[in-house]
Amino acid sequence: MARTHTKSDHNFVAYSDIMTCLAVIFLFIAVAYILEGISDTIIKDEIYNAIGEDLKEDFKSKNVQLDKDMSLKFLQDTVNKSEELFEIGSAEMTPSFKSKISDIWPKYQAIILDDKNLKYISEIRIEGHTDTIAPKKKNQESYLYNLNLSSARAQSVLEYIR
Structure with a gap:
């Protein structure tokens, strides 16, 4: 025996269609987000490989x-101390470190700043990072000293490459 349709049955179908x-x-x-993520990963891998090949x-x-x-x-070259x-x-950057950056930075910059990348x-x-030899001060003073030194080193490198 068939059931008769009520007014609430009609609304239920509309709600289920909306939910679907x-x-x-x-x-x-x-799916769009997943595809975009995969595309970005592939492109970043291509940039990584280009840097690795050109500067190997x-x-x-x-x-x-x-x-x-x-x-x-x-x-840090732990064997050859002239490479500090x-x-x-x-x-202040050492002359050998400036030489390293002068050789590598322009090539690296050219790859990452290419229009397609x-x-x-x-x-x-x-x-910037601090020395492996910590200053002989109290813990709080040592922390602030290392924080200031690492910030100053990062700033020094930035100024040099600019």
Whole structure:
């Protein structure tokens, strides 16, 4: 025996249709975000590979490391002390560090600031670090000293590359 339709049955179908449409719209939005993320990852990998290929020899000879986030790390040469980046307790770059940056920065900058790559670069960050030998002060004074030194070193590198 067939059930008779009531007024509330008609409204239920309309609500379910609206909910289905909303679910499909959210599905399309989610797929669009996923595709955009995959596209960005592929392009960033291409930029990373371009930097790695173009500067591979410079990185080896200058003791520089390229991380997956496209950041450059100028590593301290613990064997050859003439390759210091900064003098202990100083924010002034050594001549050997200036030479490293002068050789690598223009090539690196040309790749990341190329018209096809520039829209995928959100920031260029310069980080300064302190010495491995901490000053012999109280903990709070030592912290502030290291904070100021690392900031001054980052500023020194920024001024040099500009």
